[in-house]
Amino acid sequence: MSAEAGAWHYDPDAPPPKGIWSWITTVDHKRIGILYGVSALVFFLIGGLEALLIRTQLAVPDGTVVSLETYNQLFTMHGTTMVFLVVMPGAAAFFNYMIPLQIGARDVAFPRLNSFSYWSFLAGGLILNFGWLIGSAPAMSWVGYAPITTAGYTDVGTDLWIVGLTFLAVASTAASVNFIVTILNFRAPGMTMMRMPVFTWMTLVVQFLLLLSFPPVVIGLVLTLFDRNFGTAFYNVVAGGDPELYQHLFWLFGHPEVYVLILPSMGIVSEILPVAARKPLFGAAFVIFSGVLIGFLGFGVWAHHMFTAGMGAVADAAFSVTTMLIAVPTGVKIFNWIGTIWGGQYKFNTASIFAAAFIFEFTIGGVTGIMHASPPVDLQQHDTYFIVAHFHYVLFGGAIFGLFAGVYYWYPKMSGKMLSEKLGMWHFWTTMIGMNLTFFPMHFLGLQGMPRRIATYKGGAYDWANTNLAVTVGAFILGISTIIFVYNMIVSAKNGEDASMDPWDGSTLEWATQSPPLIHNFDQIPEVNSEVPLWDVKYGQWKLPEGREENMHMPPPSYWPILLGIGAVLAVTGIMAFPMPFITIAGVLLVIFSIIGWVVEPV
């Protein structure tokens, strides 16, 4: 195929291209990873701001900081943003950057598709947030249960929400195909499946979850869109429809989605702990297979989110039992992580302390999950702050802590500079204090009967005021910690200490590349002999090939992915803002034109 490369010839010695155009047209997995990361960070700040407004409103009883309508928009967008625009792209940043490096590849299988995934994701994120600009952000909670989303109950924000999520679904599906194929087919010689790093393994599981779980929710959303705009009967009981159908379609996605959010962080922690403890991951095969099992079981437990929906005793009992089963592989992971530290020489730095804190926070979020798996208990806790506490322990103390650990661990690789350890420790401790002060008291609020998604509570009537104030203080501490984090990243990028190739004494292949890696990653594709190839090199007899491969072929930059994304946005916006058929037609033509350009472009 290299004969068809045409005019494009990759020069490994040329300096990396500069300028905005080079970022727009980039197909380099590392740059796309950085784009995902920066976008996730920006959305993290937006979602965090929404959270702070929510907490300001609830700090005192009868809060009047925002109106009820605005509050409803805030919690809807906070949930949507944090799930879809922060944790998912935050993890995607690491998938993109690290997977090809970890498996010893030059890029992902379909670099241009990878670029398209990013632009589609960005379009989805912007469409979701567009509602703020026109004063009509979606307000029906992040689950968007029908029939409140069907005609007559909510504004155009709901349409934007549906279309935005559909763009994200397209992005995720394309990315999942890309990464599954990359991981299965682009591994370095000698890297059998069981020699793959655990982060790569968890990524593989996540991609399968995304691939198979997004279609149900897309159908659920499309049916909502039809009900809203064309008057179909799907969720209209009077016409024979069934709103509970939406809940099933949503949670058939929504529960695997929970593992989509947490498994990448579990993978990151499984990378950092062995390196920090200077010994291999304890029971690596068990950690891997428990991850696979969690993903598998994740498709059989969705209705535990619906114990209050009135499914009947038999369904409640069945889903209760399957849900509890998931505790087994989860426990196995926690025990193996502690087993990894046990007998090691644990080096404390910001990355490794975040990884250790992850185990602690995730365990707290995990054990309360057992309560919700029991429907009689869940009937008292469902949709209260107890649930809010539970999933923030899992998603903030779990997923976000894992991502923070990943940032401290891989930032030197991605930027060539070390993050400041001093600021890192400040960040860690403020996060740790803020996080537990914010989310632990929420357990008590929930037990005391405070429902989630309420904008106000009557002064004097409930004993929630002091606890809420404590939670709000915690939230603002988290706000401060986030500022420290962002400041650290910006300052270190300029003034940070230069990072060596392998600052942590790592065991996996990404540490065999320069910091930051060259466009082609490896001068010679490495060969591996075990799951810790770099330790084999440093502490054993193993050698990586030396010298530079001749005539490397790397894909040329391409503007077709972003054109395709723009075309799709135009086509959809034109339909939504009916009657603007010209925009739709222009969009469709641009889509067709881009696909043709894409196909015949020599690579």
Added chain:
Amino acid sequence: MNMIRRCSLLVLVWLVSACGYDNRQSGVDPMSDTTRMSDDLYNFILWIDVVMAIGVTVALCYALWKFRYRGESDRPKQVHGHLVAEVSWTIAPVFILVAVMVPTVQTIFAQQSAPPADALHIQVIGKQWWWEYEYKDSGVVVGNELHVPAGQPVFLDMISTDVIHAWWAPKLTGKRDVNSWQRTYLQFTADKPGTYWGQCVEYCGDSHSLMRIKVVVDTPEDFKKWLAHQKSDVVVQPTPEVKGALAQCFTCHSMRGVSDVIMRTQRSGPDLTHIASRTALFSDLRDFSVEHLKDWLRDPRSMKPGVRMPGAAVKYPSIAEDPVRGVPGLQQLNLTDDLLEKVADYLAALK
């Protein structure tokens, strides 16, 4: 056991929030048969959780301390795993989970069994953003304030005429969604008389936060008296002037002895026959007072955003102008200030 749990929780709550143990809408203060079942199971799992969380935390902290890096140059022994350890910590949780599963499944079926024959059958209708209760045996219909007798099983047969709501009075029963035109059920037997609170716990639109629940548990005798009174017509007839003004209310509201009876599911406002016998107004938004009634008649949306009721002081958009927040019928009440006061005074007299 229960005492210890209560005390330890009390201490924790005090530590965290420096406040007392809530007693209005608490989910761990069971006052009925069904919530006691939930609470027993909660206590059981709570202790398992506490032991597990502390166990993991102690093991983690000990490992981090004991096996911290002390500047060694040699790497530690490269252990890859331990089969016996793996198998045992895979099997051990299974036993714990079985111990949780068995009582869980038993409780599920106990809580959702068929209602006993002597149960008080009440139809609950959720609407944006208030509740209607119809006592099936007597045909009595009341808005927002539910009365039930202590010691008698209560069976709630629930439906919503718009979006999904959820009915939850934590001390009396766990929550259940109130689905759009699909029935769901709850049942409980209250221990003793008293007032209990709760609220809608499924997001249902603008004023979801204000859709509260108030349940008054009476002694059986008091309940009988209350029910008989609720069944009667209005205690005072309106003057012709007030009656003329009330006509515009009867599109949505009903008033036994004054207005025609309207089909239950089509009625979008609560029954007003004995409104002054309630202690709270607008689904527990305000205490009952004639001033609050007047404010409401002037501009209900200033108290409850998005509500379908028109006010006398402000003209709301029609449903044609705003399909989401428009009012279906009258856009503005036709009431002079003077008449408004008279109407409010009349309503306040409807004990």
Added chain:
Amino acid sequence: MSAHGDLPIGHSGEGTSLGVPTLKLAWWTFLSSECMFFGSLLATYFSLKKNRITGEPTPQDIFAIDMTSISTFVLLASSYLMVLAVEAIANGDMRKTKLWLAGTAFFGLIFIGFQAYEFTEFYGLGLTLTSGTFGSTFFTLTGFHGFHVCIGIVWLLGLFSLAVTGWLDEKRALTVEVAGLYWHFVDIVWIVIFTIVYLVEFVQ
């Protein structure tokens, strides 16, 4: 030399970890997502089947099984032509490749024509997108399938045009093969839909 450097988009199975051409692996992966897509639509159809309202036409009222059987046969026949196209390009016979690609697309168009006729007919008989759950689920399910067929037709015609320009040659046989994968998948989905939506209604 490693296979990675010169195979950025993996047109050949040679040198890949699994030994399967990357593009083919990608399409199989994607089709598993499509299975969930149609599975969800079918689940919707099933779960709403039990609460059809009176007042909208029933399947027995309006389905013309003989006509739909013909269109199903046409779609099945198109799959056979697709096989011939894949075989032709594998053998380097570009004339036949073009012929069978166009033939497959043509048969697909006939199927779409039948569907358009059927939809119009049903609308005339009172079954519409808004008439009730039968109408909503029927048009959404078969509509999404028809949309997939249309994408397939555009794809095949695109390949045909690229073959005419000479871009498509036997070195790019894999692109025709994955188009075939997609086309067969869409056909199989139709078999399932035809059975569940049309035939089962007449089994009593």
